[in-house]
Amino acid sequence: MIRFxxxxxxxxxxxxVLSDINITLAPGSFHFLTGPSGAGKxxxxxxxxxxxxxxxxxxxxxxxxxxxxxxxxxxAIRQRIGVVFQDFRLLNHMSTFDNVALPLRIAGKPEKExxxxxxELLEWVGLGEHMNVLPNTMSGGQQQRIAIARAVVTRPRLLxxxxxxxxxxxxxxxxxxxxxxxxxxxxxxxxxxxxNQMLMDKFPHPRLILSKGHLTIEESKFNLRKKLExxx
Amino acid sequence: MKVIPLHKKEKTLGKVYGKRRYDLPLxxxxxxxxxxxxxxxxxxxxxxxxxxxxxxxxMSQRWISGLENNLTLEIPxxxxxxxxxxxxxxxxxxxxxxxxxxxxxxxxxxxxxxxxEIQNLVEPWLGKGALSADSFPLPGLISIKVKDQASxxxxxxxxxKIEDTIPGARLDTHESWLKDVLRFTNALRFSTTVLLxxxxxxxxxxxxxxxxxxxxAHHTDVELLHLMGAADSYxxxxxxxxxxxxxxxxxAAGAMIGLLGVTAIDWLAGxxxxxxxxxxxxxxxxxxGTAMVPAVIALLAMATARQTVLHELAKMP
Ligand SMILES: Nc1ncnc2c1ncn2[C@@H]1O[C@H](COP(=O)(O)OP(=O)(O)OP(=O)(O)O)[C@@H](O)[C@H]1O
Ligand SMILES: [Mg+2]
Numbered sequence: 001m002i003r004f005x006x007x008x009x010x011x012x013x014x015x016x017v018l019s020d021i022n023i024t025l026a027p028g029s030f031h032f033l034t035g036p037s038g039a040g041k042x043x044x045x046x047x048x049x050x051x052x053x054x055x056x057x058x059x060x061x062x063x064x065x066x067x068x069x070x071x072x073x074x075x076a077i078r079q080r081i082g083v084v085f086q087d088f089r090l091l092n093h094m095s096t097f098d099n100v101a102l103p104l105r106i107a108g109k110p111e112k113e114x115x116x117x118x119x120e121l122l123e124w125v126g127l128g129e130h131m132n133v134l135p136n137t138m139s140g141g142q143q144q145r146i147a148i149a150r151a152v153v154t155r156p157r158l159l160x161x162x163x164x165x166x167x168x169x170x171x172x173x174x175x176x177x178x179x180x181x182x183x184x185x186x187x188x189x190x191x192x193x194x195x196n197q198m199l200m201d202k203f204p205h206p207r208l209i210l211s212k213g214h215l216t217i218e219e220s221k222f223n224l225r226k227k228l229e230x231x232x
Numbered sequence: 233m234k235v236i237p238l239h240k241k242e243k244t245l246g247k248v249y250g251k252r253r254y255d256l257p258l259x260x261x262x263x264x265x266x267x268x269x270x271x272x273x274x275x276x277x278x279x280x281x282x283x284x285x286x287x288x289x290x291m292s293q294r295w296i297s298g299l300e301n302n303l304t305l306e307i308p309x310x311x312x313x314x315x316x317x318x319x320x321x322x323x324x325x326x327x328x329x330x331x332x333x334x335x336x337x338x339x340x341x342x343x344x345x346x347x348x349e350i351q352n353l354v355e356p357w358l359g360k361g362a363l364s365a366d367s368f369p370l371p372g373l374i375s376i377k378v379k380d381q382a383s384x385x386x387x388x389x390x391x392x393k394i395e396d397t398i399p400g401a402r403l404d405t406h407e408s409w410l411k412d413v414l415r416f417t418n419a420l421r422f423s424t425t426v427l428l429x430x431x432x433x434x435x436x437x438x439x440x441x442x443x444x445x446x447x448x449a450h451h452t453d454v455e456l457l458h459l460m461g462a463a464d465s466y467x468x469x470x471x472x473x474x475x476x477x478x479x480x481x482x483x484a485a486g487a488m489i490g491l492l493g494v495t496a497i498d499w500l501a502g503x504x505x506x507x508x509x510x511x512x513x514x515x516x517x518x519x520x521g522t523a524m525v526p527a528v529i530a531l532l533a534m535a536t537a538r539q540t541v542l543h544e545l546a547k548m549p
Contacts, residue, residue: 051549078460102460107461
């Protein structure tokens with residue numbers, strides 16, 4: 001699904017914010033991405049959703065080398081990726097409903113299907129009463145839920161969520177992580193950037209740990225235990 | 233938590249404009265108004281320029297066809313030494329010329345102008361009755377119509393024969409005068425072509441500027457659409473549609489005012505008895521050309537918007 005080989009990224013002439021990243025994320029996998037503020041989590045996600053090109057190294061997405069990809073193939077790949085941006089990036093001139101419907105409309109889905117899916121999803125994330133409200137009149141947590149709904153409404157093959165629970169209380173946070181788990185069971189690959197230790201402990205997924213631009217992988221204790229059990 | 237429902241107006245800004253859906257609030261800035269006014273002015277000028285172009289063409293065409301095959305034979309009323317000819321002598325010379333013309337196969341018809349006709353001819357300049365006294369002889373004037381197939385050589389040999397027979401007689405083909413007038417009208421027509429080009433270029437620059445401003449105002453939103461997998465054409469279509477609608481609104485109004493202006497100029501010209509352009513809009517190309525001004529300008533605006541947006545999007549990976 002995602003393969004980084006010796007990938008580096010720098011902004012302009014600044015220092016490398018990511019250096020020599022090597023990872024392979026299998027289809028259907030679920031990873032947390034963690035690390036201190038400024039470590040480069042958002043930057044790494046940026047590479048994954050094709051928002052930027054790496055300054056060095058090889059990035060392979062959906063089996064294709066992104067440096068050799070045609071522009072229209074990139075469009076097709078982006079439509080298969082759902083992104084929850086750290087700063088939400090909602091369109092403040094259109095309603096909650098239209099914000100969530102946007103990826104479906106871009107993908108050219110029929111309006112009837114859009115109406116049903118979006119309504120249902122907004123009910124589910126608890127925003128059923130706010131469908132016709134402009135996002136910037138809502139609380140941070142509500143906006144975050146809009147952003148999450150918009151990212152998952154297309155049932156993406158890959159979901160990248162940057163601090164998706166930062167503004168949510170633990171209960172809603174867990175509920176939304178349950179949604180992510182459900183998507184994962186249906187085949188979606190997930191990478192979730194988070195600082196929330198409680199969530200990471202509760203959901204046993206391997207962690208990608210970024211520190212000063214370098215990446216290490218840590219299997220979750222749960223998985224380690226399972227592996228150990230398998231050994232004996 | 234306050235629930236603020238979307239007002240109708242806000243809906244039109246973001247989502248609907250007419251029946252079309254916009255993902256970007258393109259209609260939401262003063263840029264649009266500026267562009268409509270500018271495009272209106274441009275199409276106003278284009279309408280004037282275009283009708284000047286056609287009018288000049290029609291004018292020179294009319295002059296050419298009016299003077300084609302027409303010659304004027306002038307017999308001076310005095311000898312080369314400056315002695316005035318008597319009326320009898322004038323009559324003799326006129327008779328001689330007439331008999332040459334009669335015998336000449338390429339001459340379709342001719343008309344020896346009598347005193348009264350000549351008087352009518354000069355009346356606008358000299359006033360009524362200026363030549364009424366029979367006291368002095370007038371130069372003889374014979375207007376000649378040659379046949380359509382008459383060649384240039386044939387006309388030249390006629391001129392030579394007459395000049396040989398009648399001292400001082402001059403056969404005027406109007407050619408040199410016509411040449412000057414045509415050179416003049418062609419220069420004017422060229423100027424209007426330059427004007428139309430300048431109008432087109434100005435429109436392109438203004439639209440490109442406005443679209444660029446709009447793109448940078450909505451940069452994060454445009455980038456978001458791009459990251460969500462919107463194809464370049466999906467994004468540019470919204471700007472195109474917007475530019476097309478603004479262009480149509482502006483150019484239709486501008487062209488309308490332009491047509492009123494042309495009609496007013498026509499009317500004024502008629503009042504002032506400057507008969508430069510009777511039946512302005514009878515020629516088909518002119519009608520079509522003028523009717524197409526708004527469409528052409530609006531399409532130009534649309535194409536410019538498209539190119540500008542695609543150029544910007546190409547900078548995103
Ligand atoms: N657009 C940019 N231009 C220049 N430098 C940038 C840009 N975005 C990020 N950086 C720099 O890259 C580094 C990593 O930033 P990044 O946003 O990826 O960190 P992060 O791990 O997501 O932090 P946080 O947990 O606070 O969100 C920082 O030093 C930041 O200053
Ligand atoms: Mg970040």
